[in-house]
Amino acid sequence: MAYELKSFEDLLGTEGFSNQLLRNHFTLYHGYVNNTNKLSDVLSTMVREGMAGTPQYAELKRRFGWEWNGMRLHEYYFGNMIKGGRAIDKNSDLYKKIVKDFGSYENWEKDFKAIGMMRGIGWAMLYYDTAAGRLLNVWINEHDVGHLSGASPILIMDVFEHAFMIDYGVKKADYIESFFKAIDWKIDITMARNKLPLIFAER
Structure with a gap:
């Protein structure tokens, strides 16, 4: 099952972050999601075609972790943020x-x-x-x-x-x-x- 792009458009207008910066950053995140899905498909095909033991498979498998973490870390990062911020509860x-x-x-x-x-x-x-x-x-x-x-x-x-x-x-x-x-x-x-x-x- 393919990973889905998450929308963080609600962050547009956040103080200290221009919309140009945020949109460029969203585009970068989209690239990680797309590459994660592409690599997942390619690796599955290589396994089916008996290529799992090849150097090509090994390099793509290593690359998958980089793309996947790029996707997930950006989701965590944008998910950390909200316009205007929300202060930490000192009783939490x-x-x-x-x-x-x-x-x-x-x-x-x-x-x-x-x-x-x-x-x-x-x-x-x-x-x-x-x-x-x-x-x-x-x-x-x-x-x-x-x-x-x-x-x-x-x-x-x-x-x-x-x-x-x-x-x-x-x-x-x-x-x-x-x-x-x-x-x-x-x-x-x-x-x-x-x-x-x-x-x-x-x-």
Whole structure:
């Protein structure tokens, strides 16, 4: 079954993000969805035709993870955002967990923003390690390198140049501030997030 494009047109008009920037970014996301579907079809055909052991199959199989993560990470990223933003509830389990694991919300924010300011292309992500019951801020290089096995993504910030350069040039810090003003702290874009209060309550 093919992956379907998700619409994030409701983000148009978000303060700090021009419509040109967002539309270009949506187009990039569409490319990841299309390529994921194309690769899935090609790989299935290769298996049926007895080509699963070939170098061509191996390279396309490796590429699939890159395209798929490019698709899914963009869905998480856009899903993190809402026009006008939505402040984090200081009585929420997530806020309390951030304070517990980082010492304060302010400490967490400084750490997350510092990751976003690191040189290079990639993603800044807040993960929940379900095995240890810990929140971790992590740098993801490209789309498929640096993910924590078994951890659930909570908040995702795109720090590839395409996410900000049309509006901000090389002023990445200004982009990060605009992203924070647009965060939807309801945090409900993945199924894992719906389980977070239960997970936190158990620990």
